[in-house]
Amino acid sequence: MREVGYSRxxxxxxxxAAGVTEGTIYRHFPDKTTMFFAAALGPHEEMLVQFDALPALAGTSTVAENLSSALRRLAQLRADIVPLELAIMTDPELASARATMQAGPLGAGHGGPPERLAEYLASEQQLGRLRADLDPHRAASIILALLFALALQPPDASGDLSPAHLDDAVDLLVRGLAP
Amino acid sequence: MREVGYSRxxxxxxxxAAGVTEGTIYRHFPDKTTMFFAAALGPHEEMLVQFDALPALAGTSTVAENLSSALRRLAQLRADIVPLELAIMTDPELASARATMQAGPLGAGHGGPPERLAEYLASEQQLGRLRADLDPHRAASIILALLFALALQPPDASGDLSPAHLDDAVDLLVRGLAP
Amino acid sequence: MREVGYSRxxxxxxxxAAGVTEGTIYRHFPDKTTMFFAAALGPHEEMLVQFDALPALAGTSTVAENLSSALRRLAQLRADIVPLELAIMTDPELASARATMQAGPLGAGHGGPPERLAEYLASEQQLGRLRADLDPHRAASIILALLFALALQPPDASGDLSPAHLDDAVDLLVRGLAP
Amino acid sequence: MREVGYSRxxxxxxxxAAGVTEGTIYRHFPDKTTMFFAAALGPHEEMLVQFDALPALAGTSTVAENLSSALRRLAQLRADIVPLELAIMTDPELASARATMQAGPLGAGHGGPPERLAEYLASEQQLGRLRADLDPHRAASIILALLFALALQPPDASGDLSPAHLDDAVDLLVRGLAP
DNA sequence: GATGAATGAGTATTCATTCAT
DNA sequence: AATGAATGAATACTCATTCAT
Structure with a gap:
């Protein structure tokens, strides 16, 4: 699913690909939707963990470095699940399946990375290392949206998100967020 | 297609939806792919036109206002074609169809909005209203990526891109781009 | 129909091909089947006429020459209607349509060429120019079958029935029919 | 396919007819064309084998008996595949499919029966049991064409090739081929 | 007399899912 | 625990025929 997308x-x-026959799949997963979310959950769990440490970093190093390294790690994981997130956006059936899985494990609305990132930004605001007039939740949402869009950007090119491109984006954000 | 996406x-x-039978479709379009690009082309043409005027605005008003109004107009059109752009990303058949339509009328690689926006940014750099150390093409690409991501953001929520959200994003970018 | 076959x-x-639109066809023919038989009838009428003169040739020239020239003329017309005769053999609907058109204008069973050819052969038998132990009707049927098969033979090659090939076949038949 | 032809x-x-649903077909054959050739190949393989023994018969028994029995056996198999050979002639798609299957297993151009029969005829010519002035390949082609046409002859009648009809044809040919 | 948009039944093929072995 | 044949509903597309203009 991560390699060829959901529909393919x-x-x-x-x-x-698994070296078994079709019937065997249904001994491990009740249906394809469930299998899809299982495939999406792994990388996403890692993403959650990656971000748990972020709020504690407030005040250390520089904001640019903290954000840059956090986003770069996130970008690598994101590459794995971008096809899956696209599938959810494209297929209404998957979208509603995620909705019924409350606290839906994918996406922005469950208090994972966006929440952690917002906490970090809020802390830096209080430390005076970021301008204070921006709502940290909204800023976090913008930052993550940009990351997602960059992951989408070269869908057919190198395959990987160019680090220089990411650096420029972080630089732009950090300057924009500076007090 | 704009309402439910390509595959649905x-x-x-x-x-x-058109109040006709299936056969009738094929009197107007040779196949579904052609019909898809016809659906996508209309809004996209408007987008192209919208941006043609942008480079001439360099030096007038403020950078924030110019960018803000350009991006806001773009955001409205984008809402129409986001499902179609997602379809191209998801469906390899569509992707290759666009590739064969040289100067592919959708997407970022054909010198439309990204090129116009880069021209505008370069002009403002020369006027000293923007920092000069950023490659204008890369900056344009980041700005448009962010816009695309914001259009994606609330896929199931209000349906429309919240203007406040967009304003915050533009504000962030303009500060990041300031000299 | 003669050019690309019935199904194509x-x-x-x-x-x-006629320079009109589809609807116009139905002002001239009630349906496609009728149009098919109209296309087939023209060449077939000619074939009938060609053979009407054959019985009177008995005793003149040589059997080989008479048969050879009759079959060669027939072969030319046959090329026109082979695709149509194939269509009748292939499509049960056409076959039954011909059956209902009594004295069906195509095919071997209605007393056209086969009957004329049999008459000619019978006359030559009585003149002692052909062996008398063969049923003339059956011989006629074999001769025409062979002609049909030769018309089929090079379906993709030169396009035309090679005259040398036809000559050899006639030679074989004439020798086989000799007293 | 043998019963109603390819298009029907x-x-x-x-x-x-197989007592299954449509989807099941595609577990056994990748597409209809492949299934067609599978249906055609069985009887055709037999035909090839039947003829392999023919050249060795030169000089034994009589030419008439050898040809007669070979053609009669061939005629029985032919009845099975005549609808399929007609389909190839009628449907350009099938024709090109056969062309791509090099050494195309159906038809006359691959050195099967026509080649074997020509070998047999050449041997008999050298033994003086057949006239020597005919090209054996051409004679073989005529003989097989005649057989094919006879198999076509009563497309709606008894269904089987009448043996008496076939005998008469062989008699005609043998006499025509006699030295 | 001609048009061409519309029809509706039909085509081969795909796919997630089931179940006897 | 795994197989793989079978399912049946769905898909894009075709075609002879009709009919208001």
């Missing part, structure tokens, strides 16, 4: 990942293709 | 827009559904 | 001759293709 | 053998009809 037919049960036949998945079974073939 | 089956020929049956489209025919039903 | 869609109403759209026929209308295009 | 829709996937739905085939599935129904």
């Amino acid at each position: 990942a037919t049960t036949r293709a998945i079974a073939h | 827009a089956t020929t049956r559904a489209i025919a039903h | 001759a869609t109403t759209r293709a026929i209308a295009h | 053998a829709t996937t739905r009809a085939i599935a129904h």
Whole structure:
């Protein structure tokens, strides 16, 4: 699913890639939707963990470095799940499935990275290392949106998010956020 | 197609929505892919036109206002074609169809908005109203990526891109770009 | 229909070839089947006429020359209607349509060429120029079958029935029929 | 396919005849064209084998008996594949599919029966049991063409090639080929 | 007399899912 | 625990035919 996207990942293709036959899939997953979220959850769990440490970094090093390293790590994981997040956006069935999985494990609305990032920004604001007139939640949401868009940017090119591109984006944000 | 996305827009559904039968579709479009690009082209043409005037605005008003109004107009059109751009990202068949339509009329690689925006930014750099150390093309690409991501942000929520959210983003960018 | 065969001759293709639109076809023919038989009848009428003169040739020239020239003329017409005869053999609907058109104007069973050829052969038998132990009707049927098969033979090659090939076949038959 | 011809053998009809649903077909054949050639290959393989023994018969028994029995066996198999050979002639798609299957297993151009029969005829010519002035390949082609045409002859009648008809044809040919 | 948009039944093919073995 | 044949609903697309203009 991560390699070819959701719609190209037919049960036949998945079974073939796994070296089993189609029927076997249904011994491990009740249906394809469930399998999809299982595939999405792994990288996402890591993402959550990565960000848990961020708020504690407030005041250390520089804001630019903290943000830059956090976003760069996030970018690597994101590459894995961008096809899956696109699938959710494209397929209404998947979208509603996520909605019913309360506290939906993917996306922005569950208090994971956006919340942690907002906490970090708020702390830096109080330390006077960031301008205080911006709502930290909204700023966090903008930062993560930009990251997501950059992950989308070269869909057919190198395949990887160019680090220089990411650095420029972080630089722009950090200057914009500076007091 | 704009309402439910490409894959959910089956020929049956489209025919039903148009109040005709499936066969009738093929009197107007040779195939579904062509129909898709016809649906995408209209709003995109407008987008191109919207941006053509931007470079001439360099030096007038303020950078913040110029960018803000340009991006806000763009955001409205974008809402129409976001499902279609997602479809291209998701469906390899569409992606290759766009590739064969040289000067591909959708997306960022054809010298439309990204090119106009970069021209504008370069002009403002020369006028000293923007910091000069950033590559204008890369900056333009970041700005448009952010806009795209914000258009994606609330995929199921209000439906529209909140103007306040957009304003904050523009503010962040303009400060980041300031000399 | 003669050019591309029955199944490839869609109403759209026929209308295009005729320089009119599809609807116009139905002002001239009630349906496609009728149009098919109209296309087949022309060449077939000629074939009938060609053979009417054959019985009177008995006793003149040589059997080989008479048969050879008759079959060669027939072969030319046959080329026109082979695709149509194939269509009748392939499509049960056409076959039954011909059956209902009594004295069906195409095919071997209605007393046209086969009957004339049999008459000619019988006359030559009585003149002692052909062996008398063969049923003339059956011989006629074999001769025409061979002609049909030769017309089929090079379906993709030169396009035309090679005259040398036809000559050899006639030679074989004439020798086989000699007393 | 052998019963109603290729075009009438829709996937739905085939599935129904096989007592399964349409989807099941595609577990056994990748597409309809492949299925067609699978249906055609069986009888054709037999035909090839039947003829392999023919050249060795030169000089034994009589030419008439050898040819007669070979052609009679061939005629029985031919009845099975005549609808399929007609389909290839009628449908350009099938024709090109066969062309791409090099050494195309159907038809006359691959050195099967025509080649074997020509070898046999050449041997008999050297033994003086057949006239020597005919090109054996051309004679073989004529003989097989005649057989094919006879198999076509009563497309709606008894269904089987009448043996007496075939005997007469062989008699005609043998006499025509006699020295 | 001609048009061409509309029809509706039909085509081959795909795919997630089931179940006897 | 795994297989793989079977399912059945769905998909994009075709075509002979109709009919208001």
